[in-house]
Amino acid sequence: MRIKNYLIQRVIAIIPILIGISFLAFFLISLSPSDPAEVALRVQEITPTPEVVKSMRCELGLDKPLLIRYANWLRASLHGDFGKSYINNRLVINEIGNAIPPTLALVAVTLAIISSVSIVAGILCAVHEGSAGDIIFRGLIFWITAMPSFWVGLLLMWLFSVKFNWFPTSGMEGFTSVILPAVTLSLTYISTYFRLIRNNMIQNKQENYVLYARSLGLKERTITRHILKNSLQSSLTALGMSIPKLIAGTVIVENIFAWPGIGRLCVSAIFNRDYPIIQAYVLLMALLFVVCSLVVDFLSALLDPRLGLEV
Amino acid sequence: MLFWQRIKSDTLAIICISIILAVLLSGVFAPFIAPHDPLKPDLKAKFAQISREYPLGTDHLGRCTLSRLLYGIRTTVLLSLLTMAATLSVGTLFGIVAGFGGGRVDETVMRLCDILLSFPSEVMILAIVGMLGPGLANVVFASIAAKWAWYARMIRSTVIQHKSKNHIYFARVSGCSSLHIIQKHLLPAIACDITVLATLDTGWVILSISGLSFLSLGVQAPTPEWGMMLNEAKNIMTTHPCQMLVPGLAILTTVASFNFLGDSIQDALEPKRNYSESREKR
Numbered sequence: 140m141r142i143k144n145y146l147i148q149r150v151i152a153i154i155p156i157l158i159g160i161s162f163l164a165f166f167l168i169s170l171s172p173s174d175p176a177e178v179a180l181r182v183q184e185i186t187p188t189p190e191v192v193k194s195m196r197c198e199l200g201l202d203k204p205l206l207i208r209y210a211n212w213l214r215a216s217l218h219g220d221f222g223k224s225y226i227n228n229r230l231v232i233n234e235i236g237n238a239i240p241p242t243l244a245l246v247a248v249t250l251a252i253i254s255s256v257s258i259v260a261g262i263l264c265a266v267h268e269g270s271a272g273d274i275i276f277r278g279l280i281f282w283i284t285a286m287p288s289f290w291v292g293l294l295l296m297w298l299f300s301v302k303f304n305w306f307p308t309s310g311m312e313g314f315t316s317v318i319l320p321a322v323t324l325s326l327t328y329i330s331t332y333f334r335l336i337r338n339n340m341i342q343n344k345q346e347n348y349v350l351y352a353r354s355l356g357l358k359e360r361t362i363t364r365h366i367l368k369n370s371l372q373s374s375l376t377a378l379g380m381s382i383p384k385l386i387a388g389t390v391i392v393e394n395i396f397a398w399p400g401i402g403r404l405c406v407s408a409i410f411n412r413d414y415p416i417i418q419a420y421v422l423l424m425a426l427l428f429v430v431c432s433l434v435v436d437f438l439s440a441l442l443d444p445r446l447g448l449e450v
Numbered sequence: 451m452l453f454w455q456r457i458k459s460d461t462l463a464i465i466c467i468s469i470i471l472a473v474l475l476s477g478v479f480a481p482f483i484a485p486h487d488p489l490k491p492d493l494k495a496k497f498a499q500i501s502r503e504y505p506l507g508t509d510h511l512g513r514c515t516l517s518r519l520l521y522g523i524r525t526t527v528l529l530s531l532l533t534m535a536a537t538l539s540v541g542t543l544f545g546i547v548a549g550f551g552g553g554r555v556d557e558t559v560m561r562l563c564d565i566l567l568s569f570p571s572e573v574m575i576l577a578i579v580g581m582l583g584p585g586l587a588n589v590v591f592a593s594i595a596a597k598w599a600w601y602a603r604m605i606r607s608t609v610i611q612h613k614s615k616n617h618i619y620f621a622r623v624s625g626c627s628s629l630h631i632i633q634k635h636l637l638p639a640i641a642c643d644i645t646v647l648a649t650l651d652t653g654w655v656i657l658s659i660s661g662l663s664f665l666s667l668g669v670q671a672p673t674p675e676w677g678m679m680l681n682e683a684k685n686i687m688t689t690h691p692c693q694m695l696v697p698g699l700a701i702l703t704t705v706a707s708f709n710f711l712g713d714s715i716q717d718a719l720e721p722k723r724n725y726s727e728s729r730e731k732r
Contacts, residue, residue, distance in 0.1 A: 159561075286698070293694050294694065391661055410584070421580075424569055429569070
């Protein structure tokens with residue numbers, strides 16, 4: 140029962156946050172130095188004479204007071220209608236809908252790389268703690284992580300696409316094209332999870348149950364398996380939390396490798412001043428984050444009842 | 451001064467401080483050190499090799515890479531520091547107002563922070579730059595707007611911790627004004643937390659600003675900036691891959707120095723507490 144109340148509380152707490160974000164997404168445009176009607180005309184290559192601008196303002200509903208416009212926009216957005224793109228007059232919801240699957244595919248491959256590398260390396264380094272391999276690998280990870288992703292992306296592209304010609308430089312053709320962007324994206328995150336898993340395992344190694352298992356004469360292999368099981372729990376939560384972060388963090392990588400995802404859509408919308416797309420992007424990202432943190436909180440309350448009771 | 455002794459005995463910290471100081475000084479004195487005008491193209495000398503005249507060669511327009519790198523410090527590093535300072539000031543202001551004011555003021559500021567912190571600063575920055583349009587000023591504004599809430603929250607909790615200490619109570623009973631208490635007692639007490647936060651985050655700000663410039667959302671050509679230089683190098687990657695090395699290494703070294711230094715300062719100030727998990731148990 141408590142968990143149910145907790146969930147209801149959290150859902151109610153989300154509403155003001157979402158209203159605040161939609162407010163921001165909407166009103167930032169009125170801060171913008173250029174008139175959206177004029178922008179919309181220019182991108183359609185119509186000379187913005189005063190009369191045309193006026194009729195465009197009517198068409199876009201810009202002649203109404205700000206609050207009414209906000210209410211209208213919010214109502215439409217809640218129904219999934221984000222208006223039309225200024226550039227090609229296509230529905231924003233379709234444009235974004237087309238861009239989401241490539242981003243999700245990229246994120247899925249990235250997540251697979253992050254989890255496999257950090258789990259395997261984390262286990263190996265924790266088991267052989269303090270060995271030369273552990274130290275070298277940790278140093279390597281540290282330096283790779285300190286490299287800016289846009290530089291790593293370029294270096295990887297040059298080495299594997301230009302020099303060796305193993306993967307395509309950009310675009311989305313076939314499975315191989317996802318590898319370079321996914322590796323670039325995962326490099327930023329690997330160190331966090333690698334460290335988390337390694338440190339968790341080292342901490343768990345000192346627990347009493349390990350001592351007990353060892354005194355029972357269990358095989359080292361079995362003991363490691365037990366340690367792993369215990370230390371993966373918290374790491375998995377952290378990994379789950381990183382999914383929305385990854386989806387929002389693809390912007391630079393998608394632009395380097397010309398990956399037709401949502402980050403690239405957003406940046407090209409910024410260049411074209413295609414406000415409806417930017418607004419929809421911001422709103423969807425905010426929704427994604429709020430919902431994801433809700434789900435994670437709920438799941439952890441479910442898994443660990445103590446958390447739910449405290450709130 | 452236990453703090454200085456600890457920092458002095460930390461070789462890594464000393465190396466980082468020297469690197470950062472060297473970078474900052476060369477940025478400030480760029481007009482005197484730079485061998486050429488960073489904006490002046492010389493098409494006859496494009497893609498020049500490393501030579502006495504061009505110590506790091508030239509780019510696709512024949513502009514001296516070393517000069518562009520040095521002038522780039524001004525936009526990349528100095529501007530990031532300014533952004534950081536502005537973000538900190540706004541955050542400190544709101545943090546103190548919320549923590550010291552308490553009650554309804556506190557509630558309002560914190561709810562605003564909740565909204566801003568409900569999604570990551572990268573998205574927030576992109577949103578603001580998107581609405582206001584590309585450009586360096588907008589990027590700086592966006593970074594401040596996206597990050598201040600985080601500092602406000604941190605500083606608020608520090609202020610609340612310090613507020614209930616005896617010396618503050620004593621100052622209040624002695625009839626000191628709130629402003630006096632904040633200036634004389636609260637700010638010095640939270641200054642060290644602020645410094646750590648600032649150093650730890652400067653690397654992030656540099657990456658963020660140069661990343662946006664790399665996407666051409668920040669600095670506009672021909673202003674020299676490290677991210678922008680990488681962006682230019684990208685287009686000629688197949689023919690002249692070496693162009694990517696100089697700006698990339700510059701960003702890497704500077705960011706890594708700030709990150710290492712942040713960890714060292716934090717260790718020196720409070721060996722037990724850990725703001726970030728970047729320095730692990732050894």
